[in-house]
Amino acid sequence: MKKRMMKKIAALALSAVMALSLAACGGGGSEAPAGGGDGAEADASSWEWERKVTIVCPWGVGGGADGTLRPLQTVLENELGVPVEIVNVEGAGGANGVNYAYKQPADGYTYMLGTQSLIMLDLQKILPMDFKAEFIPVSKLVHSILIVGSSAKAMEGKFTNFDEFIEYAKAHPQELSCGMLTATGADSVAMKQTLAGGLGCDVTEVEDYVKIVSYSSGSEMSSAMAGGHIHISISGVDEIKGLIDSGDIVPLISLSEERMSSYPDIECTGEKGIDSYIGTWRGIFCRTDTPAAAVAAMDEAIKKAWESEDYQEFLKNANYLDREGYQTGDDFQTLIDEEYVTFEEYLKGAGLM
Structure with a gap:
């Protein structure tokens, strides 16, 4: 699993170098500035709050x-x-x-x-x-590390783990709902990569299996999960730790190469061969x-x-x-x-x- 991660990092680095090279050759796009606006050597001691x-x-x-x-x-x-x-x-x-x-x-x-x-x-x-x-x-x-979690209320009688969720979604297309903060945000990328890996489909086909529900804040989405209004969501463990501890949210899978040290019982994408590690x-x-x-x-x-x-x-x-x-x-x-x-x-x- 570590070898696969190293290959991925290397590929990202190569892609980044190529992108920067193209920009340097006039390929368009803006480069991020290297420092503050005065362009001088940064001297923290010279600044007084x-x-x-x-x-x-x-x-x-x-x-x-x-x-x-x-x-x-x-x-x-x-x-x-x-x-x-x-x-x-x-x-x-x-x-x-x-x-x-x-x-x-x-x-x-x-x-x-x-x-x-x-x-x-x-x-x-x-x-x-x-x-x-x-x-x-x-x-x-x-x-x-992001975690795909399920509402304890909404999942009852349907599935108990990630593999069962995937099988239920295949058998009941668009019955299950998936919460995200933004439908085209980073959490959307992470969730769709994870579900696509489990479903065996392209990221563009995930919505054929689950309904996407967007929320404006993490607290709003967590409330929906606790109330059983959506089936799954993706969040940082920090955002839902209290609901995990209370039993309102059941963790299904973490987006990591290896299992988390703090939650060793939660399956991870790495062990399932799912190429989804965005945190x-x-x-x-x-x-x-x-x-x-x-x-x-x-x-x-x-x-x-x-x-x-x-x-x-x-x-x-x-x-x-x-x-x-x-x-x-x-x-x-x-x-x-x-x-x-x-x-x-x-x-x-x-x-x-």
Whole structure:
């Protein structure tokens, strides 16, 4: 299984290099800037925090994205020495929040939480700006393993595990419902890759077997799962841990090469030969022309906050430690570039680009 993963990573890296080479030869597309707007060597020590810092969350209160920021807020305030305000601007799959952050001054005091969903929005030209040109990553916070879970109420009498779900879906086309945050977002890619692997069909044919139901927030989707209104959904384990522990959600499969250390009884895509390993990352972004010193100072503060005892306890309890979490902006950019290639291939294959 590890060999297969290494081959996949190598293929992604090669694709990324080819894509960058084409861009350098005039093939179109924008390159992500390497640093803050002043173009100078970033010197975190030269930046002094003088007033409140705002972090925009493009998704609703109570969801996984928001839940990653809340535990960081207090420890980050301690590092910065100024208040940190989280502003939730939800809607349009994250586009509203990105547009809001884009309209704020690039003065070092406004940042934004981002996920893969923003890559999908950018590739589909849904955002009102060129995201790669207008935003840069500051720090990656978490990279969770996604889980396909089932509503305990909705699954009763129909299936008890992933294989039985697949067989039921084949025998009863479009009877089962599948919840996603955005029908064309990163979670959609992950879910459709997983179901297609199990069903033995193309990702474009998954909706022949299950009904897709889109939700505007993770909390709304979790409520639907707990109430038995949909059969399955895909989420980071952090978002549904409480419902797993309460028995309202039954985990069916994790999107990972190997079983999770925190949930060793959950089957994984790797052991079933399903090529689906996308996990949800969340990180901090800022406008490209933000002062480089501010970007460096924020990254430095985030790293210290991330390493704090309080945030490490949150990461442990939310099952975020199975994959590398914190990364600097440069390392984070490498991951982002790879996923641009992956998601562009998916969207083109699905006829969405």
